[in-house]
Amino acid sequence: xxxxxxxxxxxxxxxKDQGVEYVFGYPGGAVLPIYDALFGQNQVRHVLVRHxxxxxxAAEGYARxxxxxxxxxxxxxxxxxxxxxxxxxxxMDSIPLVCITGQVPTHLIGSDAFQECDTTGITRNCTxxxxxxxRIEDLPxxxxxxxxxxxxxxxxxxxxxxPKDIQFASGAYHFQRNIQHKTYRPKxxxxxxxxxxxxxxxxxxxxxxxxxxxxxxxxxPEAATLLRELVRLTGFPITSTLMGLGAYPASDKQWLGMLxxxxxxEANNAMHDCDLMICLGxxxxxxxxxxxxxxxxxxxxxxxxxxxxxxxxxxxxxxGIIGDxxxxxxxxxRLWRAEAARPDAKALADWWKGIxxxxxxxxxxxxxxxxxxxxxxxxxxxxxxxxxxxxxxTTEVGQHQMWAAQHYKFEExxxxxxxxxxxxxxxxxxxxxxxxxxxxxxxxxDIAGEASILMNIQEMSTAIQYRLPVKIFILNNQYMGMVxxxxxxxxxxxxxxxxxDSLPDFVKLADAYGAHGIRCSxxxxxxxxxxxxxxxxxxxxxxxxxxxxxxCFPMIPSGKAHNEMILAELGDDAGVELGNVIDxxxxxxx
Amino acid sequence: MSxxxxxxxxxxxxxxxNAESHTLSVLVDNEPGVLARVVGLFSARSFNIESxxxxxxxxxxxxxxxxxxxxxxxxxxxQVRHQxxxxxxxxxxxxxxxxxxxxERELAMVKVRGKGDARVEALQLAEAFRAKVIDATTESxxxxxxxxxxxxxxxxxxxxPVGLVEVSRTGIAAISRxxxxx
Ligand SMILES: Cc1ncc(C[n+]2csc(CCOP(=O)(O)OP(=O)(O)O)c2C)c(N)n1
Ligand SMILES: [Mg+2]
Numbered sequence: 001x002x003x004x005x006x007x008x009x010x011x012x013x014x015x016k017d018q019g020v021e022y023v024f025g026y027p028g029g030a031v032l033p034i035y036d037a038l039f040g041q042n043q044v045r046h047v048l049v050r051h052x053x054x055x056x057x058a059a060e061g062y063a064r065x066x067x068x069x070x071x072x073x074x075x076x077x078x079x080x081x082x083x084x085x086x087x088x089x090x091x092m093d094s095i096p097l098v099c100i101t102g103q104v105p106t107h108l109i110g111s112d113a114f115q116e117c118d119t120t121g122i123t124r125n126c127t128x129x130x131x132x133x134x135r136i137e138d139l140p141x142x143x144x145x146x147x148x149x150x151x152x153x154x155x156x157x158x159x160x161x162x163p164k165d166i167q168f169a170s171g172a173y174h175f176q177r178n179i180q181h182k183t184y185r186p187k188x189x190x191x192x193x194x195x196x197x198x199x200x201x202x203x204x205x206x207x208x209x210x211x212x213x214x215x216x217x218x219x220x221p222e223a224a225t226l227l228r229e230l231v232r233l234t235g236f237p238i239t240s241t242l243m244g245l246g247a248y249p250a251s252d253k254q255w256l257g258m259l260x261x262x263x264x265x266e267a268n269n270a271m272h273d274c275d276l277m278i279c280l281g282x283x284x285x286x287x288x289x290x291x292x293x294x295x296x297x298x299x300x301x302x303x304x305x306x307x308x309x310x311x312x313x314x315x316x317x318x319x320g321i322i323g324d325x326x327x328x329x330x331x332x333x334r335l336w337r338a339e340a341a342r343p344d345a346k347a348l349a350d351w352w353k354g355i356x357x358x359x360x361x362x363x364x365x366x367x368x369x370x371x372x373x374x375x376x377x378x379x380x381x382x383x384x385x386x387x388x389x390x391x392x393x394t395t396e397v398g399q400h401q402m403w404a405a406q407h408y409k410f411e412e413x414x415x416x417x418x419x420x421x422x423x424x425x426x427x428x429x430x431x432x433x434x435x436x437x438x439x440x441x442x443x444x445x446d447i448a449g450e451a452s453i454l455m456n457i458q459e460m461s462t463a464i465q466y467r468l469p470v471k472i473f474i475l476n477n478q479y480m481g482m483v484x485x486x487x488x489x490x491x492x493x494x495x496x497x498x499x500x501d502s503l504p505d506f507v508k509l510a511d512a513y514g515a516h517g518i519r520c521s522x523x524x525x526x527x528x529x530x531x532x533x534x535x536x537x538x539x540x541x542x543x544x545x546x547x548x549x550x551x552c553f554p555m556i557p558s559g560k561a562h563n564e565m566i567l568a569e570l571g572d573d574a575g576v577e578l579g580n581v582i583d584x585x586x587x588x589x590x
Numbered sequence: 591m592s593x594x595x596x597x598x599x600x601x602x603x604x605x606x607x608n609a610e611s612h613t614l615s616v617l618v619d620n621e622p623g624v625l626a627r628v629v630g631l632f633s634a635r636s637f638n639i640e641s642x643x644x645x646x647x648x649x650x651x652x653x654x655x656x657x658x659x660x661x662x663x664x665x666x667x668x669q670v671r672h673q674x675x676x677x678x679x680x681x682x683x684x685x686x687x688x689x690x691x692x693x694e695r696e697l698a699m700v701k702v703r704g705k706g707d708a709r710v711e712a713l714q715l716a717e718a719f720r721a722k723v724i725d726a727t728t729e730s731x732x733x734x735x736x737x738x739x740x741x742x743x744x745x746x747x748x749x750x751p752v753g754l755v756e757v758s759r760t761g762i763a764a765i766s767r768x769x770x771x772x
Contacts, residue, residue, distance in 0.1 A: 124627060125634050129678040132622065149678055183619065184678045309672035312665065 002172035007139050007162065008033035010173045011100060014143035015044045017175045020071050022047055022062060022437055024055035028075025030102025030115060033167035047437065047466060050458035052079050054430035056086020057456070060095045061434030064417045065392055067220055069096040069151050070434065076102045077115030080161075081122065085424060087157045088126040092421025093243060094218055096155035098146045099127075105165040106134055119161045128156030133163070136171035144179050153186030154307040155218055186306055190323030190331060197319055198278070198302045199335045205276035206347035207299075207354075208236045211259065211288075214243030214420070215281015215305060217413045219325035223247070224413040226329035227280065233336055235348060237355055239267035241282050243420045246410035256355065257364070260288040261556050262402040265363035265565060266355050268554075271296050272562035273354070279303045281325045284314040285421070286589075294561035304328045363554045363567055364406045373523050375400065375475045375546040379407040379447065382473060385530045391443040392435045394418065396428040396452030399481035399552045404447040426455030429472060433459055436468040443471070443534060450476040450543075451500055460513040463539045471533050471540045474506060477548045485551045490587055510541035521545035559586025611640065611661045612687040613694060613764050614671065615772050619679040620646050620654040627677050628656055637670050638662060641696075641739070643761035653681070657764050659739075684772045691767040697760045698742045699724070700733045704753035712752050719745045730755070 005013065011034050015023065024047045027035045038046050049055040052074045059070030070090075074083050080101045090097045104113040120132045129149050131142045142160055150158040202208060210231060216223045224247045231238050231254055238248050239259040248255055257264035259271055268290075271277065277299045282288070284303075289295040292314065301317040303310070304325060311320035321328055366376045379400075393408055394417040395401040401418055410416050417435060419427040428446035436444040446453075453474055463470050483498040510517030516536045520529040520543075533540045553568040559582065566581055618624050625644055632639050641659040646652070660670055667685065674683045686692035700721070702712045705728075712731055716723065721735035735745055739762055746757055766772050 120623060121626070124623065124630050130623075134622075181678070183681050307676065309669065309676055311672075313669060313672075316665070 002174045004170060005173050006033065006037070006168060006170045007136050008037040008167040010139050010171070011143065011162070011167070012037040012041065012044060013173055014140065014175065015071065018069070018144070018147050020044055020069070023071045023073050024049055024058040024062075024434065025073030026052050026055060026075065026079060028079050028102065028115070030076035030104060030164050031073060031079070031100075031167075033164065034073060034100070034102070034162075046073075047433075047462065049430065049433075049462050051456065052082035053085050053426065054433075054456050054459045054462065056083045056097070056099070057089065057424075057427050057430035058434035058437075058459075058462075059097050060086065060090050060093075060427075061394060061417050061431030062438050063095050063097060063434075064217075064431075065414050065435040066438045067414065069098055069147055071098050071100070073100045074102070075115070076104055076119070077117045080117055080119045084122065084126060085422075087123060087159065089419055089422040089424045089427065090157040091126050091128065093419065094155050094214060095157070096150040097157040098150050099157060099159045101159060101161045102167070103132070103161045103163040106163045107165070109163065119159065123159045126157075127159050128154075130159035130161065132161045133166050136166055136169040139166060139171070140173050140175065141179075144175060145181060148179055148181055149184060153184070154215075186324075187322050188306075188324040188327050190304065190321040190328040192331065194319060194321045195328060195331045195335060198321065199332060199339055200341075201276055201300060201302060201319065202234060202236075202278065202336070203339060203341040203343055205236075205343055207274045207351045208234070208276040208278065208343070209256075209270045209274040210236055210238035210278050210280065211240070211271065211282055212238065212244045212247055212280045213241040213282025216244055216247040216325045217281075219281065219306075221413055223281075223324075223326035223329055226326060226333055230329055230333050230336065233333065234343070236278075237270055237352070239263070239270065241285070241288055241420070242405055242418060244282060245405060245416045246413045249411040250409035251411060256359075258405050261290070262406065262552055262554065263556075264406075265361045265554055265567065266358035268556065268562040268565060269358045270355055274299045277301045279317070280329070281305060283310045286314070289315060290556045290564075291559055291561045296562070361567070363565075366550070366568055369547065370523060372547040373521060373526055373544060375477065375550050376403050376407055377523065378473075378475060378526065378544050378546060379403050381526055382445070382447070382530055383408045385527065386443060386445065386534060389443050389534065390439075390441070391415070391445060392417070392432075392439060394428040394431040394435060394444070394446045396446070396448045396455075397423045397425045397482075398449040398452055399477070399485065399550075400447055400449045400475040402482075402552045403475070408447075425449075425452035429453060429456050429470070430459045430462075432470040432472075433463055433466075433468055436463075436470050437466065444469075445471045445473050448472050448474045449481065450474050450478065450503055450506070451480045454504075457509070460510075460515060460539065460541075464514045469536070469538050469540075471542065473533070473542045474544055475546050476503075476506070476543050477546050477550070478503065479548060481550075482552070488551070489557065489582055506541050506543035510539075513539075515539040515541055517541050517543065519543040519545065557582045557586055558589035559583060608663050609661050610664065610667065610687070611659060612667050612685055613692060613762060614658045614660060614674070615684045615686055615764055616656040616658065616674055617647075617681040617772075618654050618656060618677075619681070620652040621679055624654070624679050625656070627679070628658075628674065631673055631677065632660075632670075635669070635673060637666065641761040643763055657762050659762050684766075686764050686766060686772070689766055692764050693767060694738055694762050694764045695736060696739050696742055696762050697734065697736045698746070699758045700735060700746060700749055701730060701755040701757070702733070702749050702753050703730045703755050705729055708752050712749065715745070715748050715752070721745065
């Protein structure tokens with residue numbers, strides 16, 4: 001039944017109908033009617049962030065840890081432009097968001113009115129889709145369509161720009177469940193002939209490897225369960241991208257660790273030497289492939305993806321299957337069980353022998369110290385002490401992010417939130433806030449760098465206001481460590497602007513916000529300090545002073561192949577000449 | 591290192607040597623911003639646009655057809671098609687060059703200036719190309735010519751020495767042969 005109401009009321013009504021619990025936002029002139037409609041109702045709860053970028057990342061954290069759509073609400077002009085980084089981040093990492101932006105009234109659009117910006121123009125290339133609503137009659141459809149588009153197929157951010165006069169206008173509101181878009185209908189089920197062929201290829205493989213990504217997580221927990229089943233049934237090794245961590249349990253013996261630029265020796269070598277690569281919901285990103293023309297030169301490649309444009313984009317594959325990971329995995333498991341043929345056991349055993357040989361190299365290893373906290377050690381202790389405590393991890397961007405990916409072991413999907421595609425410093429704290437809201441009883445930790453954390457530190461205030469006991473675990477090396485590492489690689493160790501002078505006193509900063517501050521620089525006291533953090537029922541900033549010189553290994557330098565990794569012994573204390581590792585062509589790459 | 595696979599569409603900016611021209615027919619919802627979306631995709635992903643035309647083709651259903659002539663390696667063309675298909679208001683993308691049964695037409699207006707023999711020559715060439723005179727002064731003609739883009743190129747080239755002033759072209763409209771729709 002159609003109900004009559006204003007545009008602003010329709011927005012709140014639609015959020016209720018979509019089951020939205022939280023809206024992350026910040027008010028302003030062009031959204032005041034919507035704020036008025038939010039006032040005095042309790043079903044949709046508004047979370048007041050301190051910067052619109054924070055609203056976006058918080059919505060991302062919420063979405064990634066729940067599988068639901070994250071929602072943000074910002075005003076026109078600067079409100080919208082402040083949200084751009086988060087929208088781009090969500091586009092790159094395929095995170096479902098609906099972002100409602102206020103706009104100047106329709107008759108002023110194009111007149112350079114106060115706080116006007118061309119929001120749909122600016123966000124066209126950083127959203128999956130966007131709308132400018134010019135008629136109240138369109139608003140109900142657009143609102144629900146936005147949720148559909150954001151969450152179906154390859155998820156992504158959708159912007160709805162609503163001029164102020166449309167918020168005041170009244171009209172008929174209606175909501176049909178299960179709306180379909182007239183053109184946008186992603187294909188979920190994989191082509192069964194192709195899945196049959198994939199199974200055939202798998203039974204003939206001698207050196208197979210599963211390479212999985214964020215698509216498995218996005219497909220839902222069912223996909224992770226089916227993946228585990230298929231991996232167990234086949235006995236094949238499995239690796240994953242940064243985005244895909246947790247889909248397969250890191251404690252399992254078939255797990256090779258993350259692959260890619262800072263991935264494990266065994267994962268990258270298995271990718272290079274395999275004869276069959278089964279890629280599920282990953283996109284052959286440049287951090288994964290290294291030098292493209294030397295990428296896994298002897299393998300046949302199967303690629304399962306919901307986005308047809310991902311197939312054959314960076315790497316030509318032998319068999320592309322368009323479909324949702326859970327659907328395709330379900331068929332694969334069924335067909336594998338029904339199939340009589342099995343891979344050559346002897347060949348598979350030999351393959352594993354080779355892998356174990358690489359594994360024995362212990363490529364994530366490092367030389368521990370009694371004097372200084374090694375950042376890897378700090379992550380390992382954090383993992384050991386939070387294991388089994390229902391923990392969710394977010395990160396900022398830099399070396400600490402890679403160490404977290406290498407040393408924190410994820411057993412379940414949706415537990416790991418990191419900015420992969422865009423690499424956004426400042427992501428972790430607001431993301432942690434979104435996660436904590438969704439999981440109020442869980443332990444939510446932002447593994448941070450001292451530089452990154454300052455990019456959205458204002459969100460501490462949000463954490464305090466909503467009593468969200470997020471833990472910020474800063475690996476403080478005083479450097480933009482990842483930048484410093486690259487300056488060693490490419491620029492003769494000339495540390496141009498990568499040292500941060502005048503850092504705040506993080507313990508006092510915690511205090512100033514009303515949180516709890518902890519500092520630790522002594523390896524012997526680390527465990528006690530971490531336990532203190534875990535047991536504090538309030539937000540904590542943990543300033544963990546770590547070895548300032550440590551670099552992140554292993555590493556595939558830009559422009560190199562998977563089998564040309566730099567390993568730790570070479571680096572670090574021994575003083576590797578990192579400066580000679582990358583050639584002229586590699587320097588051009590990022 | 592042996593090259594097992596051709597390089598990706600994005601890794602071979604110099605892949606021009608095996609570049610092909612393709613005409614894509616894209617059926618879209620005629621909604622605000624749809625053209626910007628399509629054009630923005632081409633610039634954001636460094637695809638070429640050689641010609642682009644757009645007009646509403648079904649008034650009641652608000653459908654427009656965008657005809658795009660693009661060029662690139664076969665891998666790039668495949669990417670262009672898939673990326674276009676990802677756009678939410680896009681109904682369908684057809685590669686008319688692959689269908690190999692496409693008819694392409696373009697209309698051009700060609701202004702030529704000259705006196706005496708040049709005028710006679712211009713008129714003779716126009717006749718040979720079945721171009722119409724649509725405007726004339728004592729020292730100029732404007733010709734209207736319709737045809738495949740190549741034919742128009744040829745006509746313009748021939749007019750150059752005669753006294754070509756300027757050309758205005760519509761870009762390509764294309765459709766598939768036979769009874770079936772695109
Ligand atoms: C918004 C943003 N600006 C710049 C960069 C480039 N960048 C990547 S890592 C990094 C240094 C991060 O330093 P820190 O947070 O201290 O982490 P560390 O590498 O020291 O662990 C920078 C500047 C980025 N990723 N994001
Ligand atoms: Mg640092």
